[in-house]
Amino acid sequence: MTCLVDALFPRVGQATTELLERLGHEVVFPAGQTCCGQMHTNTGYAREAVELVRHHVDVFADADVVVTPSGSCAGSVRHQHAALARDAGDDALARRAEAVAARTYELSELLVDVLGVSDVGAYYPHRVTYHPTCHSLRLLRVGDRPLRLLRQVAGMTLLELPEAETCCGFGGTFAVKNAPTSTAMLADKMRHVLGTGAEVATAGDASCLMHIGGGLTRLRAATRTVHLAEILASTQAAVR
CATH class of the missing domain: 1.20.1050 (Glutathione S-transferase Yfyf (Class Pi); Chain A, domain 2)
Known part of the structure; x- marks a missing residue:
């Protein structure tokens, strides 16, 4: 945790x-x-x-x-x-x-x-775009594994995020120590997220979603942030 x-x-x-x-x-x-x-x-x-x-x-x-x-x-x-x-x-x-x-x-x-599954039986009837976080992308090299999981989610429309691999600007204490730069990077990320028309922006790190979600809230945007785990845990029974 x-x-x-x-x-x-x-x-x-x-x-x-x-x-x-x-x-x-x-x-x-x-x-x-x-x-x-x-x-x-x-x-x-x-x-x-x-x-x-x-x-x-x-x-x-x-x-x-x-x-x-x-x-x-x-x-x-x-x-x-x-x-x-x-x-x-x-x-x-x-x-x-x-x-x-x-x-x-x-x-x-x-x-x-490890478990060898890409279809986890999830159901999530929303338009979703995926942001690959920097550590998962560049340090762990998870590649398209999150996308493979998302593509199997029933009821969901997966929308491609322009310039997806660009950092959202959080970077832990970077956002505090370099606030103007971080804010500019966040503005670019939010522009791309909103441009997709997605209802939900997802990622595998709560930290990046906190940063993006905070920016979207300040804009009073309709798009919200939801962690990958929450989408994969969602089922048709839960939605009903």
Whole structure:
């Protein structure tokens, strides 16, 4: 569970659980989990991040598979944790972090690559456009896996987003430290989203959706943001 999901968007976590349980899998939520340390690492607090890595490894050491509805958090676990431990001189922690990282997946990766499904039985009668988030696109290289899942959703019209691979401007603390640039990037992203005529903009990261959704709300636009997990968890029975 990511920090943003836990604190601000709990429905995303619930939807992830509902989806995986519907597909026949047991979902365990370790109550002791905390931030993965991505925020600390990306803002230069490496020493503090190492302790979060240690805690993360302890909490998830016995898990068969770790899944997160976030490309950025999955990217942090897989590409930062072991390096942080090694930089701190803790090779034992680095090896343990690598073991957990090898079992960690972003949601669309788990569904398509590990579980081998693209049709999850979802029903979502709306016009939807998809924004590929930077970490999922460039760090994890999830490619078209989210689109493969969305194309199988019954009742949905999937609309292509112009310049989809362009960053929305969030970038964590980038949006705070470089607000004018971030706002300009967001304006471009919103223009493309609204140009599709979509009712819903979706993505695999709550952070990007928070940024885009906040901008759309300030414009009083009819388009809303919905996480990929929520769309995939939706069924005809739920809609009725």
